[in-house]
Amino acid sequence: MTMKIGIVGYGNLGRGVECAIRQNSDTELYGVFTRRDPATLKTLTGASVYSMDDILNHKGKVDVLIICGGSATDLPVQTPALAKHFNVIDSFDTHAKIPEHFANVDAAAKEAGKIAMISVGWDPGMFSLNRLYAQSVLPDGKDYTFWGKGVSQGHSDAIRRIEGVVDARQYTIPVDEALTAVRSGANPDLTTRQKHTRECFVVAAEGADKAKIENEIKTMPNYFADYDTTVHFISKEELDRDHAGIPHGGFVIRCGKTGLNGENTHIIEYSLKLDSNPEFTSSVLVAYARAAVRMNSEGMSGCKTVFDVAPAYLSPKSAEELRKNLL
Amino acid sequence: MTMKIGIVGYGNLGRGVECAIRQNSDTELYGVFTRRDPATLKTLTGASVYSMDDILNHKGKVDVLIICGGSATDLPVQTPALAKHFNVIDSFDTHAKIPEHFANVDAAAKEAGKIAMISVGWDPGMFSLNRLYAQSVLPDGKDYTFWGKGVSQGHSDAIRRIEGVVDARQYTIPVDEALTAVRSGANPDLTTRQKHTRECFVVAAEGADKAKIENEIKTMPNYFADYDTTVHFISKEELDRDHAGIPHGGFVIRCGKTGLNGENTHIIEYSLKLDSNPEFTSSVLVAYARAAVRMNSEGMSGCKTVFDVAPAYLSPKSAEELRKNLL
Numbered sequence: 184m185t186m187k188i189g190i191v192g193y194g195n196l197g198r199g200v201e202c203a204i205r206q207n208s209d210t211e212l213y214g215v216f217t218r219r220d221p222a223t224l225k226t227l228t229g230a231s232v233y234s235m236d237d238i239l240n241h242k243g244k245v246d247v248l249i250i251c252g253g254s255a256t257d258l259p260v261q262t263p264a265l266a267k268h269f270n271v272i273d274s275f276d277t278h279a280k281i282p283e284h285f286a287n288v289d290a291a292a293k294e295a296g297k298i299a300m301i302s303v304g305w306d307p308g309m310f311s312l313n314r315l316y317a318q319s320v321l322p323d324g325k326d327y328t329f330w331g332k333g334v335s336q337g338h339s340d341a342i343r344r345i346e347g348v349v350d351a352r353q354y355t356i357p358v359d360e361a362l363t364a365v366r367s368g369a370n371p372d373l374t375t376r377q378k379h380t381r382e383c384f385v386v387a388a389e390g391a392d393k394a395k396i397e398n399e400i401k402t403m404p405n406y407f408a409d410y411d412t413t414v415h416f417i418s419k420e421e422l423d424r425d426h427a428g429i430p431h432g433g434f435v436i437r438c439g440k441t442g443l444n445g446e447n448t449h450i451i452e453y454s455l456k457l458d459s460n461p462e463f464t465s466s467v468l469v470a471y472a473r474a475a476v477r478m479n480s481e482g483m484s485g486c487k488t489v490f491d492v493a494p495a496y497l498s499p500k501s502a503e504e505l506r507k508n509l510l
Numbered sequence: 511m512t513m514k515i516g517i518v519g520y521g522n523l524g525r526g527v528e529c530a531i532r533q534n535s536d537t538e539l540y541g542v543f544t545r546r547d548p549a550t551l552k553t554l555t556g557a558s559v560y561s562m563d564d565i566l567n568h569k570g571k572v573d574v575l576i577i578c579g580g581s582a583t584d585l586p587v588q589t590p591a592l593a594k595h596f597n598v599i600d601s602f603d604t605h606a607k608i609p610e611h612f613a614n615v616d617a618a619a620k621e622a623g624k625i626a627m628i629s630v631g632w633d634p635g636m637f638s639l640n641r642l643y644a645q646s647v648l649p650d651g652k653d654y655t656f657w658g659k660g661v662s663q664g665h666s667d668a669i670r671r672i673e674g675v676v677d678a679r680q681y682t683i684p685v686d687e688a689l690t691a692v693r694s695g696a697n698p699d700l701t702t703r704q705k706h707t708r709e710c711f712v713v714a715a716e717g718a719d720k721a722k723i724e725n726e727i728k729t730m731p732n733y734f735a736d737y738d739t740t741v742h743f744i745s746k747e748e749l750d751r752d753h754a755g756i757p758h759g760g761f762v763i764r765c766g767k768t769g770l771n772g773e774n775t776h777i778i779e780y781s782l783k784l785d786s787n788p789e790f791t792s793s794v795l796v797a798y799a800r801a802a803v804r805m806n807s808e809g810m811s812g813c814k815t816v817f818d819v820a821p822a823y824l825s826p827k828s829a830e831e832l833r834k835n836l837l
Contacts, residue, residue: 319824447785458774
């Protein structure tokens with residue numbers, strides 16, 4: 184029997200989930216739930232579209248909902264509300280607010296006897312797992328997370344808010360020298376500036392003061408002031424032609440010592456190189472949606488994160504097959 | 511309360527576990543169990559040494575036994591026998607016999623209400639986990655495991671059995687061009703010869719026929735015939751000076767496609783660079799020993815592998831702390 188997945192919210196992430204479901208033969212798309220008028224929404228695969236207002240009428244027909252809203256305002260409301268009625272999963276990624284989100288969602292999911300998985304994706308998600316595994320295996324060490332090369336939507340948006348800017352795209356880039364130093368096992372102390380650079384492609388309005396825009400970007404607190412930032416002014420055509428993708432990725436590296444006197448050094452490195460940030464996140468969400476349904480069918484409930492999911496739950500293969508062919 | 515760990519067998523792995531326990535403040539070494547005369551065995555840290563014959567007298571005093579024997583003859587007997595009385599963990603690494611070993615151990619552990627974790631280390635172990643995670647997240651793709659650069663004990667032993675060879679050390683080396691092709695996302699079909707080369711450092715007896723030895727190595731079926739093999743004859747002094755370590759490591763790389771028509775490519779790469787193969791394996795064993803004790807204290811029993819262990823069980827940190835600082 185295939186697992187019926189509902190998608191809540193139809194942006195880049197929702198479309199990614201729609202595609203990922205087609206790659207997993209044990210899952211099927213039940214439909215998309217939207218706050219827009221369903222009649223106006225055309226999906227990539229011709230999936231059914233329903234109004235969010237009617238979602239409770241679908242109780243019992245959907246095995247799990249993948250909530251594809253934003254972390255700022257959508258998920259803090261939607262995930263606990265929907266966990267009262269469905270198994271749910273989200274990609275909540277405001278790291279500092281995870282404990283608060285967990286508490287809200289856990290209460291709702293426990294009361295309903297449902298599984299609610301939060302903060303699933305690659306960071307938080309696969310990167311978090313690799314930090315946990317590496318720290319547990321090499322307690323005497325230090326780990327580093329680098330992001331990029333990839334597009335930061337938050338930084339791109341920050342540039343777009345500057346007067347005279349028509350459009351912009353910002354890439355976060357890990358510094359090669361820093362990666363090399365970490366991989367050497369030297370466990371260096373690295374400043375923010377030493378770890379990443381920021382490269383910006385900006386379309387300025389006609390007649391705009393480019394020097395002023397560049398200065399505003401480079402001195403912007405939190406976003407750019409602590410980094411070495413490069414600004415390139417390009418045409419709207421160039422931006423659309425050369426910077427339409429949403430690539431991302433990064434590295435989690437831990438260096439640790441073992442032996443009677445720490446005489447041996449070990450390096451664990453995990454890296455992602457992603458053509459499409461939302462599509463990869465969607466693929467992680469679908470694997471964890473499978474786990475959520477299975478864990479709930481075994482009687483588990485409450486809020487879970489990637490730390491709470493035994494890896495076998497993620498695979499459509501049987502335990503026997505996994506042991507025989509993957510172990 | 512700290513977790514009391516017993517070590518069964520005192521070779522490289524047993525000594526590695528002894529050191530790893532000191533790096534984990536929530537674990538303590540209960541003692542070493544040996545088939546030798548305990549009076550003759552001197553441990554690195556002055557730990558208590560007991561005879562294997564008396565091990566059942568220690569029932570109820572040890573939280574978990576880490577069985578550090580060999581996969582060929584020790585573990586198939588010891589792990590099921592000891593799982594009848596203790597939580598146990600081993601690093602059984604004969605991939606083809608894992609299903610059989612699992613069945614034997616599972617029956618014993620279930621009857622006793624104990625947890626028995628098998629095949630823990632890095633391959634099987636951390637590499638297996640990365641194959642599983644990557645396949646689950648990117649179902650439409652292909653993965654590759656490369657080993658090295660590192661010492662293969664089995665291949666070194668095979669060379670030592672050749673007439674006229676005094677000592678030998680064999681390194682397995684991944685081929686750079688193959689790694690580059692895999693990382694490009696091309697999903698190449700690679701032969702055994704294209705993936706790894708083998709480099710041998712051989713000490714020949716005085717007057718031995720080196721050309722004959724080299725030929726015997728290079729044409730040895732299973733071990734060397736399918737590989738490009740290099741043989742260097744060196745002195746015993748050089749071998750002891752330059753090749754005393756037991757480094758190893760390798761790469762698990764999966765390349766997969768997403769999107770409506772597979773238009774986006776993603777590369778997931780996990781790699782290990784280890785100064786000491788047995789010490790790293792030992793460190794993984796101690797983290798999973800922690801998990802075994804915790805899972806058993808929650809009422810779980812039976813044979814488990816790394817696939818069955820939710821990552822949070824591996825860390826000494828609380829669930830709250832993990833969510834706050836690592837997620």
